[in-house]
Amino acid sequence: MTLRYMPGFGNDFETEALEGALPQGQNSPQRCPYGLYAEQLSGSPFTAPRGANERSWLYRIRPSVKHVGRFRPVDLPFWKTAPHIVRHGLPLGQLRWGPVPIPDEKLTFLTGIRTITTAGDVYSHAGMAAHVYLVTEAMMDEYFYNADGELLIVPQTGALLIFTEFGKISVGPGDIAVIPRGVKFTVAPIGGPSRGYVCENYGAKLTLPERGPIGANCLANPRDFKTPVAAFEDKETPCRVTVKWCGDFHVTDIDHSPLDVVAWHGNYAPYKYDLRTFSPVGALLFDHPDPSIFTVMTSPSGEAGTANIDFVIFPERWQVAEHSFRPPWYHMNIMSEFMGLIYGRYDAKEEGFTPGGMSLHNCMLPHGPDAGAFEKASTAELKPVKLTDTLAFMFETRFAHQLTEFAAQLPSLQHDYVECWRDIAKKFDGSPEPK
Ligand SMILES: O=C(O)Cc1cc(O)ccc1O
Numbered sequence: 001m002t003l004r005y006m007p008g009f010g011n012d013f014e015t016e017a018l019e020g021a022l023p024q025g026q027n028s029p030q031r032c033p034y035g036l037y038a039e040q041l042s043g044s045p046f047t048a049p050r051g052a053n054e055r056s057w058l059y060r061i062r063p064s065v066k067h068v069g070r071f072r073p074v075d076l077p078f079w080k081t082a083p084h085i086v087r088h089g090l091p092l093g094q095l096r097w098g099p100v101p102i103p104d105e106k107l108t109f110l111t112g113i114r115t116i117t118t119a120g121d122v123y124s125h126a127g128m129a130a131h132v133y134l135v136t137e138a139m140m141d142e143y144f145y146n147a148d149g150e151l152l153i154v155p156q157t158g159a160l161l162i163f164t165e166f167g168k169i170s171v172g173p174g175d176i177a178v179i180p181r182g183v184k185f186t187v188a189p190i191g192g193p194s195r196g197y198v199c200e201n202y203g204a205k206l207t208l209p210e211r212g213p214i215g216a217n218c219l220a221n222p223r224d225f226k227t228p229v230a231a232f233e234d235k236e237t238p239c240r241v242t243v244k245w246c247g248d249f250h251v252t253d254i255d256h257s258p259l260d261v262v263a264w265h266g267n268y269a270p271y272k273y274d275l276r277t278f279s280p281v282g283a284l285l286f287d288h289p290d291p292s293i294f295t296v297m298t299s300p301s302g303e304a305g306t307a308n309i310d311f312v313i314f315p316e317r318w319q320v321a322e323h324s325f326r327p328p329w330y331h332m333n334i335m336s337e338f339m340g341l342i343y344g345r346y347d348a349k350e351e352g353f354t355p356g357g358m359s360l361h362n363c364m365l366p367h368g369p370d371a372g373a374f375e376k377a378s379t380a381e382l383k384p385v386k387l388t389d390t391l392a393f394m395f396e397t398r399f400a401h402q403l404t405e406f407a408a409q410l411p412s413l414q415h416d417y418v419e420c421w422r423d424i425a426k427k428f429d430g431s432p433e434p435k
């Protein structure tokens with residue numbers, strides 16, 4: 001499927017699906033071309049500083065108020081929202097799961113969300129939830145928007161077509177898509193079932209991290225972010241719009257598609273990004289830097305350097321560090337780390353952390369290479385080595401991740417995970433020689 005996108009991160013875009021549909025020189029003409037209605041969608045308060053001010057103008061067949069009749073509550077029992085603290089019965093500890101199997105049952109992007117952890121507090125726009133999605137069928141005449149946060153979608157297997165008010169996005173393993181808060185969309189799997197991860201960000205929008213001394217290039221480059229061109233449906237058949245609002249779900253019936261935006265302009269819009277275009281910068285001589293060098297995007301918390309969420313990847317890269325232990329070091333971290341594996345192997349855990357799987361190393365819980373990875377890396381010949389066909393990621397947050405009942409009871413939970421560190425031997429024998 002060839003879809004068209006506009007390059008750039010946070011640009012002031014403009015696009016029209018019909019020639020002349022986008023008003024020029026003003027936002028609110030007395031009458032819009034084609035009889036469209038003008039509507040502003042604000043992602044930041046009106047008065048946010050210029051650099052953080054985000055809004056788009058949508059020119060649509062009907063204003064969104066025509067999309068909402070009376071809402072009625074609807075239950076999506078597996079999609080949880082922080083604060084959600086349950087007595088799941090598991091002892092404190094590091095956790096790891098194998099992949100959640102994709103079932104035979106019919107699951108859409110909405111009914112197929114399975115929350116693994118929640119963190120922070122949706123009511124104060126802080127924190128996140130980590131979900132797995134399992135999609136076996138398209139949302140049919142079914143549309144959704146999330147008032148609780150933006151959705152960072154990380155496909156792990158299979159591909160998705162995401163038709164948003166702003167246009168169409170397709171993503172597969174290695175890509176991500178971000179759907180901002182309040183944007184209506186529908187999802188269909190492409191060519192078979194799909195599974196992946198979602199970070200639901202209740203906080204400030206994801207943005208690109210500062211590069212500091214790295215300078216103007218590398219890491220995630222703005223031009224590799226792609227925003228769809230305008231596309232719309234003029235469909236007058238029964239449709240449903242589901243809204244997630246402060247953790248609850250509500251649905252309303254309408255008689256047309258809400259994806260009726262013929263033209264739009266602005267800097268608040270969905271986008272996709274190919275993680276393989278991330279240009280890693282790392283240790284060129286010795287030692288292992290902090291994983292923050294691999295931050296693709298960050299959701300700031302207001303406190304400098306303390307992210308609401310950092311989205312970090314561990315992509316293909318060369319390892320060249322001399323006289324160094326190359327994999328991650330042993331550590332304890334104030335931030336809480338939820339990890340997933342899109343494909344390949346992760347150098348700190350060559351066994352047990354499998355594609356589609358997840359691990360959780362919460363605030364101040366020690367972790368690091370398993371016994372096998374430690375032995376291998378501390379005795380390996382340190383010639384340049386390329387880590388190929390590998391893509392892991394981390395949702396790192398300042399808030400502790402709370403497990404859901406679903407996650408605690410998942411059959412793929414590896415109850416023996418901590419055993420991976422059991423065989424780390426005492427090497428200290430009183431002599432100064434490295435062992
Ligand atoms: O725990 C992990 O595997 C993620 C991680 C990787 C790394 O290179 C350094 C620190 C860190 O938390």
Ligand SMILES: [Fe+2]
Nearest residue numbers: 333337361367
């Ligand atoms: Fe870690």
